[in-house]
Amino acid sequence: MMKQWQVAKRILPLLAVFSLLLSACGREDLSAMKPQGPVAQDQLDLMKLSIAIMIVVLIIVFAIAAYVLIKFRRRAGQTEVPEQVEGNFKLEVIWTAIPLLLVIILAVPTVQTIFAHGEDLTNDKNAVKVQVTSHQYWWEFTYPQYDITTAQDLIIPTGKKIAFELKTADVLHSFWVPSLAGKMDTNPDGTLNKFSFSAPNEGVYRGKCAELCGRSHAFMEFKVKAVSQESFDRWVNTMKAPAVLPEDAQLAEKFKTNCLSCHAVGDQGGPVAPNLTGIGGKESVAGILLNQREGQEEGKPVLDNMKEWLHDPQAVKPGNTMPSPKSLGLTDEEIDGIAEYLANYKLDYE
Amino acid sequence: MDWITTVDHKKIAVLYLIAGGFFFGIGGIEAILIRIQLMKPMNTFVSAQVFNELITMHGTTMIFLGVMPIIFAIMNAVVPLQIGARDVAFPFVNALGFWTFLFGGLLLNLSWIMGGAPDAGWTAYTPLSGSQYSETHGVDFYTIGLQIAGLGTLIGGINFLATIITMRAPGMSYMRMPMFTWTTFITSAIILFAFPAITVGLVLLTFDRILGANFFDVAGGGNPVLWQHIFWIFGHPEVYILILPAFGIISEVIPTFSRKRLFGYSSMVFATILIAFLGFMVWAHHMFTTGLGNVANALFSISTMLIAVPTGIKIFNWLFTMWGGQIRFTAANLFAVGFVPTFVMGGVTGVMLASAPADFQFHDTYFVVAHFHYVIVGGLVLGLFSGLHYWWPKMFGRILSESLGKWTFWTFMIGFQLTFFVQHFLGLMGMQRRIVTYLPNQDFDLLNLVSSIGAFLMGVGVIIFLVNIAITAKKPIDAPNDPWEDGRTLEWTIPSPPPEYNFKQTPLVRGIDAYWKEKMAGNKEMTPAEPVGSIHMPSATPLPFVMSVGIFIAGLGLMFSKDTFELEFMNIIFNNYIVLIIGLLITFGAMALRSLYDDHGWHIEPEDQDEKGART
Numbered sequence: 008m009m010k011q012w013q014v015a016k017r018i019l020p021l022l023a024v025f026s027l028l029l030s031a032c033g034r035e036d037l038s039a040m041k042p043q044g045p046v047a048q049d050q051l052d053l054m055k056l057s058i059a060i061m062i063v064v065l066i067i068v069f070a071i072a073a074y075v076l077i078k079f080r081r082r083a084g085q086t087e088v089p090e091q092v093e094g095n096f097k098l099e100v101i102w103t104a105i106p107l108l109l110v111i112i113l114a115v116p117t118v119q120t121i122f123a124h125g126e127d128l129t130n131d132k133n134a135v136k137v138q139v140t141s142h143q144y145w146w147e148f149t150y151p152q153y154d155i156t157t158a159q160d161l162i163i164p165t166g167k168k169i170a171f172e173l174k175t176a177d178v179l180h181s182f183w184v185p186s187l188a189g190k191m192d193t194n195p196d197g198t199l200n201k202f203s204f205s206a207p208n209e210g211v212y213r214g215k216c217a218e219l220c221g222r223s224h225a226f227m228e229f230k231v232k233a234v235s236q237e238s239f240d241r242w243v244n245t246m247k248a249p250a251v252l253p254e255d256a257q258l259a260e261k262f263k264t265n266c267l268s269c270h271a272v273g274d275q276g277g278p279v280a281p282n283l284t285g286i287g288g289k290e291s292v293a294g295i296l297l298n299q300r301e302g303q304e305e306g307k308p309v310l311d312n313m314k315e316w317l318h319d320p321q322a323v324k325p326g327n328t329m330p331s332p333k334s335l336g337l338t339d340e341e342i343d344g345i346a347e348y349l350a351n352y353k354l355d356y357e
Numbered sequence: 358m359d360w361i362t363t364v365d366h367k368k369i370a371v372l373y374l375i376a377g378g379f380f381f382g383i384g385g386i387e388a389i390l391i392r393i394q395l396m397k398p399m400n401t402f403v404s405a406q407v408f409n410e411l412i413t414m415h416g417t418t419m420i421f422l423g424v425m426p427i428i429f430a431i432m433n434a435v436v437p438l439q440i441g442a443r444d445v446a447f448p449f450v451n452a453l454g455f456w457t458f459l460f461g462g463l464l465l466n467l468s469w470i471m472g473g474a475p476d477a478g479w480t481a482y483t484p485l486s487g488s489q490y491s492e493t494h495g496v497d498f499y500t501i502g503l504q505i506a507g508l509g510t511l512i513g514g515i516n517f518l519a520t521i522i523t524m525r526a527p528g529m530s531y532m533r534m535p536m537f538t539w540t541t542f543i544t545s546a547i548i549l550f551a552f553p554a555i556t557v558g559l560v561l562l563t564f565d566r567i568l569g570a571n572f573f574d575v576a577g578g579g580n581p582v583l584w585q586h587i588f589w590i591f592g593h594p595e596v597y598i599l600i601l602p603a604f605g606i607i608s609e610v611i612p613t614f615s616r617k618r619l620f621g622y623s624s625m626v627f628a629t630i631l632i633a634f635l636g637f638m639v640w641a642h643h644m645f646t647t648g649l650g651n652v653a654n655a656l657f658s659i660s661t662m663l664i665a666v667p668t669g670i671k672i673f674n675w676l677f678t679m680w681g682g683q684i685r686f687t688a689a690n691l692f693a694v695g696f697v698p699t700f701v702m703g704g705v706t707g708v709m710l711a712s713a714p715a716d717f718q719f720h721d722t723y724f725v726v727a728h729f730h731y732v733i734v735g736g737l738v739l740g741l742f743s744g745l746h747y748w749w750p751k752m753f754g755r756i757l758s759e760s761l762g763k764w765t766f767w768t769f770m771i772g773f774q775l776t777f778f779v780q781h782f783l784g785l786m787g788m789q790r791r792i793v794t795y796l797p798n799q800d801f802d803l804l805n806l807v808s809s810i811g812a813f814l815m816g817v818g819v820i821i822f823l824v825n826i827a828i829t830a831k832k833p834i835d836a837p838n839d840p841w842e843d844g845r846t847l848e849w850t851i852p853s854p855p856p857e858y859n860f861k862q863t864p865l866v867r868g869i870d871a872y873w874k875e876k877m878a879g880n881k882e883m884t885p886a887e888p889v890g891s892i893h894m895p896s897a898t899p900l901p902f903v904m905s906v907g908i909f910i911a912g913l914g915l916m917f918s919k920d921t922f923e924l925e926f927m928n929i930i931f932n933n934y935i936v937l938i939i940g941l942l943i944t945f946g947a948m949a950l951r952s953l954y955d956d957h958g959w960h961i962e963p964e965d966q967d968e969k970g971a972r973t
Contacts, residue, residue: 033786033800039718040785053715054785061705064669068701071676076694079615081683088877089682094621098677099670106669110662113712117662118655120714125651143490178485179581181646181721185787189717192646195484195575198582200648217646217721217789219478220485222405225792297796305798325405 037213039185046188046204049120056116060109128170128203135163139173141180141193141216144223144327145281145294155246156271158281160289161231164239165209173200181218184231190217206233211290222326226295234357241356246284250275253348262345265335272352280329288353292316293323313346362897364448365857369455370434370752376459377426383466384418385819387411392776392812395805398797408793409476410495414469416479417499420599421506422462424737428602429455429513431744432541434752436517438848438855439535441526441864441871446519448895449951454512456905461506464912468498475499478791480588481562483573483581488566494916500563501912507552507559508908514548517541526847527886528866532626535846535870536619539626540605543633547594547601550637555591558584567919585647589640597636599733601629603740604671607693609846610743611675614690615682616843618870621674628667628674635664645713646720654713661711668704672697687841688762692743695770699739703731706781721791724784730777742769742822747841754834754854761825769818775811779804845873850883858892861966892961904947911940 035041042048128134139161140147149156163169173182175193183190188204206212216227234242250273253259267276270283287309291297293316297306306312318339320329332342360372391411394402403411437445445451468474475495477486486496521542525534534542562584564570571577573584612619619625641649641657649657675697684690706728710716719725742765750756783804788795795801839849847864848855850872862885868874875883914936922928930936 032782034798037787037799038785039787047718050714050718053712054709054718057709057712057715061709064705065698065701068672068676069698071673072694072698075676075679076684079679079682079684081616081685085683089615089617091618092620092677092681093618094624094674095677098673099621099624102669102673103666106666110665110708113708114659114662117658117712117714121655121658122651124714125654178490179482183789185718189714190646190720191717192648194648195581197575197580198648213787215787215789219409219482219791221490222409222793224409225405225794228796295796 034213036186036211039189041186043208043210043212044187044204044206046124047186049124050189053116053120057113060113064106064109124202126203127201128168129172129201131168131170134168134170134203136170136172137161137163139171139182139193141173141175141177141182141220141227143177143221144216144227144324146182146214146216146227146229147176147281150243153243153246155243156278156282157246157284159229159291159294161214161229162239162242163206163231163233164236165233166205166207167236168203168205170203171201173202178220179218180216180220180227182214183217184212184214186212187231192218206231209233209235223324226293226324228291228294230290232290238357242354245354245356247273249273250284251352253344255344258341258344258348261337261341262348265332265337266345269329283349283352285354286352287313287350293320293327296323308350310347310350313350314343317342317346359897361902362899364444364452364895364897364901366433366437366445366448366451367752367854367857369451370430370432372455372459373426373430373433374752376455376462377423377430380418380422380462380466381424381427382819384415384423385816387415387418389812389816391415392809394793395795396809397806398799398802399794401794403793405793406473406476409478409791410469410474412791413475413478413481413495413499414466417465417475417503418462420479420595420733421503421510422458422465424599424733424741425510426458426462427741427745428544428599428737429458429510431606431741431748432513432517432602435744435748435848436538436541437520437524438751438851438859439538439846440521440524440529441847441860441866442520442524443859443863443892444895445516446523447516449898449901450512450516452898453901453904454509454516456509456901457512457908458506458509460905460909461502461504461509461912464505464909465498465502468495468502471498480592481584482588483562483565483584484575486562486566486584487573497563497566497916500559500566501916504556504559504563505905505908505912507556510548511552511556514545514552517545518549521545526860526863526866529871532623533866533869533871536608536622536625537602537605540601540608540629543629544598544601547598547633547636551591551594551598554587555595558587558591561587563915567915582644582647585644586640589643590637593640593643594633594636596729596732597632599737600740601632603696603737603744604629606740606744606747607675607696610689610693610747611678612870613747613841613843613845614685614687614693615679617678617682618845618873619674620678620680621670622869624670625674628670631667632664635660635667639664642711642713642716645716658711658713662708665704665708672701672704687746688757688759688766689743689746689841691763691766692739692746695766696736696739696743699731699735699770699773703728703735706731719784721789722784723780723788723790726790727777727780727784730773730780734773734777739770742766748848749829750836750840750853751848752854753829754836754852755829755832756836756840757829758825761821761828765818765822765825767818768821769815772811772814772816772818776808776815777811779807783808839872843873845870847871847883856966858894858961858966861892862889863887889963889966891963892966893958894961895958896956898951898956900947900951904944907940907943907945907947909940910943911937914938914940 032038032040042051136151138149147158148161173191173193175195180193181190187206191200191202210233212231214229214231253262269277269280272283292312296312298309299306316323317332394400473493473495477491477496484490561572565572571579573579573581608619639661642661645654710719746757746762788801836853838852864883865886917931
């Protein structure tokens with residue numbers, strides 16, 4: 008008993024040092040090592056346990072290796088033949104049993120966590136349901152309880168469990184918000200996936216597509232924005248408000264005929280492309296051009312991003328399916344006008 | 358011409374080595390290009406399309422066309438010698454295996470100059486690899502090229518099974534076989550069971566793409582997840598096809614340079630078999646995030662973790678082989694010793710990945726990239742370098758320069774650790790794999806730069822190795838039979854390189870480490886198991902080459918059968934399957950020739966048997 012405790016005493020500081028090392032890595036809104044929600048926290052705990060076990064293994068192996076390599080070098084003039092050892096049954100049993108034990112120590116919490124996280128919350132009345140549909144190369148979020156659809160920015164209330172149902176409209180993608188939870192693939196009909204996470208703290212978390220999905224795989228990013236319940240309710244209401252169209256009637260007409268055939272704003276337009284309601288207030292344009300937020304240096308003003316995107320969508324996200332506004336016959340002035348309109352189209356809910 | 362018609366396992370080994378080395382070089386250049394692109398954020402060195410082609414071809418080329426043929430090179434060069442055989446069981450088939458591999462590999466790489474390489478990742482997940490989303494012929498080159506190359510691997514595997522079962526020298530029971538022969542045997546068995554899965558998968562994908570079938574198309578009643586199962590039922594055992602031969606090499610090199618017999622031989626054999634067996638039960642750990650459900654994830658987590666146990670047995674047995682020995686740090690042994698800790702690092706991250714909830718974070722990130730490069734480069738490639746330095750004198754009669762070999766080791770090893778160690782952290786910090794570039798300010802920049810610098814250093818290591826080969830090739834052939842002086846197995850009892858017939862008289866094996874046993878008994882050479890007599894040899898033949906050319910032509914014919922060409926003549930010959938049929942006729946014609954005309958081979962009479970026979 009005493010001996011075991013002494014071993015633990017030696018391992019504990021090691022664990023502490025390693026936790027420190029781990030937590031020094033990466034951004035709070037992105038790193039799996041800085042979890043911002045219970046699911047990611049559980050996953051990190053499991054990682055820490057496995058890393059601790061593995062470091063013990065590594066230390067043992069490295070120590071034996073170092074000892075052997077230093078002690079048993081062939082020295083000059085050594086000619087006698089070393090004893091030819093066939094093996095050692097006791098040793099074999101030891102290094103079979105100990106790894107087996109270590110594996111069991113890791114396997115038990117693994118299985119527990121699998122079942123704890125694998126709970127199906129689809130019928131949970133308290134959960135906010137979100138249907139995630141992935142497209143080359145953007146994310147669509149539908150809230151069946153509220154009958155609203157948005158894209159790229161997933162708005163969730165803090166503290167509530169979010170029950171996801173994932174599917175893809177084309178190739179496989181994978182939905183990943185490292186600081187909140189591990190990833191889950193989006194499959195076509197027949198093999199839809201469900202999972203859930205929650206975010207206790209307000210904030211914006213970075214999400215990524217983690218399954219190779221074509222040329223713009225790297226640019227298929229999204230954001231999860233956790234807001235208070237009140238803000239969330241206001242957001243739901245503003246999403247349902249009637250569409251705001253460009254003030255210039257001519258521009259509004261161009262916008263309707265060219266853009267709203269696929270995109271939607273408020274109650275108008277189509278469902279094929281990302282919903283543009285309140286796009287000027289989102290965290291990014293097209294998921295990858297970050298919009299500058301107050302007090303931060305990162306990103307560019309939303310208007311600049313909007314113009315960059317609309318003038319040449321293929322340069323920003325190669326292979327995306329949006330036709331270039333220029334090829335639709337829009338002049339540079341009209342594109343700038345639409346960019347300005349969209350950049351100023353913000354929802355007031357925070 | 359001699360090289361095209363040869364059926365000698367030693368020459369086929371050299372062919373495998375040259376072809377495998379060539380493709381390894383191509384895969385390496387692809388890797389360097391990838392690392393240049395990822396050196397800094399938002400880099401535009403290559404386009405997104407080219408990047409996807411590079412990662413796909415890097416993975417596919419390295420695994421199927423680079424390291425596997427080099428493994429086959431060493432197996433061909435060593436296994437018949439280790440078991441005291443004069444050739445493999447089916448020399449003709451051996452040559453056929455090489456030529457189909459080569460033509461499959463050439464076909465795959467032709468994609469670079471014929472309209473674009475495959476771009477759906479080496480895993481070719483559907484629907485991305487379907488004709489709707491990958492419109493060029495790239496993935497067709499992948500399916501058909503790999504199909505042809507895979508044929509060669511399957512043929513090779515069957516051949517080694519038959520060879521090891523039937524052609525061991527008298528006295529060499531299974532439990533007296535050298536460890537490398539054992540791992541070759543088990544590897545061949547895995548090939549026999551795993552390759553049919555990928556063959557079926559590739560056929561289905563080819564049918565979907567070229568003939569309009571619906572195996573993986575949801576709209577047509579198919580299921581894309583099916584591809585993932587088929588691919589990984591093959592793909593995971595493939596990992597063990599790669600690593601087990603490396604285990605075998607290490608199990609030869611470490612005892613030789615420790616002057617001790619392998620510690621725990623029988624538990625090593627048992628562990629190898631167990632790894633192979635478990636290797637078939639863990640494929641779904643590549644699919645934890647596919648959504649198979651809690652029960653499947655739990656079971657596959659546990660089965661995967663179990664593999665750590667036999668692997669651990671091996672590690673400790675190697676360490677205790679060295680314990681009490683007299684370790685010599687030759688270049689070959691440096692690689693073998695370096696292998697042990699590096700491979701352990703790849704192993705422990707493997708156990709971490711096995712924990713499904715944690716894998717939800719690791720999966721498809723740079724953590725996984727780091728893990729499998731630790732296993733494949735830190736494990737297999739170090740093992741191959743070790744084996745090549747070790748058996749080079751036996752294959753070519755010249756000892757590689759030791760000092761250059763050590764330079765290769767240190768540059769490659771340091772470069773490797775720089776490249777891949779930091780990638781663990783990149784993955785945990787949120788960098789997903791297979792991305793052409795990344796935004797700045799994510800703390801990715803420095804680590805990626807370090808990784809790229811490491812990759813260049815690895816490149817330097819490989820170049821030093823090539824220089825070493827070139828310099829050594831200019832030296833006279835003067836390696837003794839047993840250049841390391843502590844050789845333990847049968848290959849060190851015969852000249853370097855061996856004569857065409859390997860053993861003038863088949864040796865009698867009196868125990869494990871047969872040659873060492875004779876040495877300890879004070880004998881200079883093996884006791885022969887037969888009198889000197891006329892030796893039967895297989896005839897050289899161009900037929901394997903011709904058959905492979907036929908399959909190659911048929912593959913191209915199938916691939917372009919639905920295309921429209923500018924030249925009407927091309928339309929006629931491709932769209933009516935004429936090219937396909939001509940290719941198949943060539944192959945089947947050659948097979949008919951082979952079947953109808955008996956070739957009884959030839960004999961080397963005792964008076965022509967010269968110990969130095971192979972040296973021309």
